[in-house]
Amino acid sequence: MNNVQLFGGVWGLFCLLVFVAISVDLVSGWRKATERHEAHTSYALSRTISKVLMYQGVMIVTGCIDVVLSVCHVTQLLHVVLLDNLPVMSGLMCVLLCLVELKSIYEKAEDKSRRRLKETAEILTKILHNGMSADELKKFLENSKHVEDEQVKESVAKN
Numbered sequence: 269m270n271n272v273q274l275f276g277g278v279w280g281l282f283c284l285l286v287f288v289a290i291s292v293d294l295v296s297g298w299r300k301a302t303e304r305h306e307a308h309t310s311y312a313l314s315r316t317i318s319k320v321l322m323y324q325g326v327m328i329v330t331g332c333i334d335v336v337l338s339v340c341h342v343t344q345l346l347h348v349v350l351l352d353n354l355p356v357m358s359g360l361m362c363v364l365l366c367l368v369e370l371k372s373i374y375e376k377a378e379d380k381s382r383r384r385l386k387e388t389a390e391i392l393t394k395i396l397h398n399g400m401s402a403d404e405l406k407k408f409l410e411n412s413k414h415v416e417d418e419q420v421k422e423s424v425a426k427n
Contacts, residue, residue, distance in 0.1 A: 271353040275338065279355040282362035283327045289369035290320055296373045304384065323365050330361040
């Protein structure tokens with residue numbers, strides 16, 4: 269395998285890893301929205317497409333930087349021959365973008381859980397302050413935009 273094939277193969281692998289990270293973020297967000305009975309919007313999908321285009325554009329630019337560094341033999345000048353003819357900048361950018369996507373996955377889960385907890389606390393506060401009867405509570409939960417879980421509504425209706 270010659271140096272150009274090695275360089276191209278490693279760079280292609282980095283681009284693929286970034287795409288996989290974006291896909292995992294999309295699937296994670298989709299799954300969390302499904303669990304919370306939230307709508308799947310085209311806006312979220314268009315943000316993912318924009319992210320793919322932006323991130324892959326960044327990978328192309330860092331690939332160009334790597335080509336310049338390779339042609340100018342920068343790794344040899346720095347006496348780091350082990351990294352000669354490898355897309356080092358693309359590798360660093362791949363790690364950075366994958367870390368950003370990983371943080372995005374965990375932020376979404378935490379934010380949605382926090383929001384759900386806040387909504388539940390608001391409902392409980394209203395119940396405690398208003399001294400609602402069972403019928404009023406049932407009506408409140410049926411009309412609430414915050415409660416979308418059908419099982420909760422059914423269990424309240426049974427009581």
